[in-house]
Amino acid sequence: MRLEQPQAIRTIFFDAGQTLLQPYPSVVEICQQVCQRAGLGVDLTRLKQGLIEAEDFFYRQVRLNRHIWASEQAINELWLGYYVSMLRQAVDERSEQRLYELARAITEEFATHTRWEVFPDVVPTLEVLQQHHYTLGVISDWGISLNSILHRHRLTRFFDCVIVSAIARYAKPSTLLYETALQRANAIADYTLHIGDSYIHDVLGARSAGITPVLLDRSHRLRNHDVDCILIHSLTELLTLLELPGYSKPGQSDEEAPLALQAATKDQDGAQQQPDRP
Structure with a gap:
């Protein structure tokens, strides 16, 4: 499944656990x-x-x-x-x-x-999105420690807003949590993506607020016909999904993709899968 109008997307939200960070x-x-x-x-x-x-x-x-x-x-x-x-x-x-x-x-x-590490594909992807002037944010079911964790990993420099459930007092998949994020980012749902690893919490939650959801399946357990939403297996695929200039389109070889993203994808594919902290 592809985006109908990738050029219309202006805001992108990310889940935190198992999307940006892992134990x-x-x-x-x-x-x-x-x-x-x-x-x-x-x-x-x-x-x-x-x-x-x-x-x-x-x-x-x-x-x-x-x-x-x-x-x-x-x-x-x-x-x-x-x-x-x-x-x-x-x-x-x-x-x-x-x-x-x-x-x-x-x-x-x-x-x-x-006690948290950043997935190898995170920083290269966020750098490209920031260079293309997307509004970026985080929407996460997490305690108040998340802001400090993101800051210490130097990720807050990429984000215009961080919406933490324990602070917002709404939890996924509540529409109110996603609407809060839209308000904080001064974003319009029709021009917004949300990327996360949970179908119920990320896909259904984002969809309830009119945001286009993207399901991230890092473990390659799912195929496109298994879900009714856009499916990616690494964050670098997001750049292809958005059809950004210079990034691989469907059918383009890995050798044609930018070197930084090649390295990030290879590091991710070769990384040992860590047990998930729910």
């Missing part, structure tokens, strides 16, 4: 490091098993309260419960207080920029 080194490795600092030796295999329990807890809670991401307190409580569920399966520790202390320490780790 570093991985969720289970970060948990192992926190436990080791606390004097507990934890096997990665057991942590991966505990991750299954944690994800089950996560999705149960999100189904019960779809407004979790609109509250900093609710977000913190969600992650505390998430990591307690994970640690119960992985740590030989029977004290609930101790488990909560470890879970709190893990949650605090993820509030620091050092």
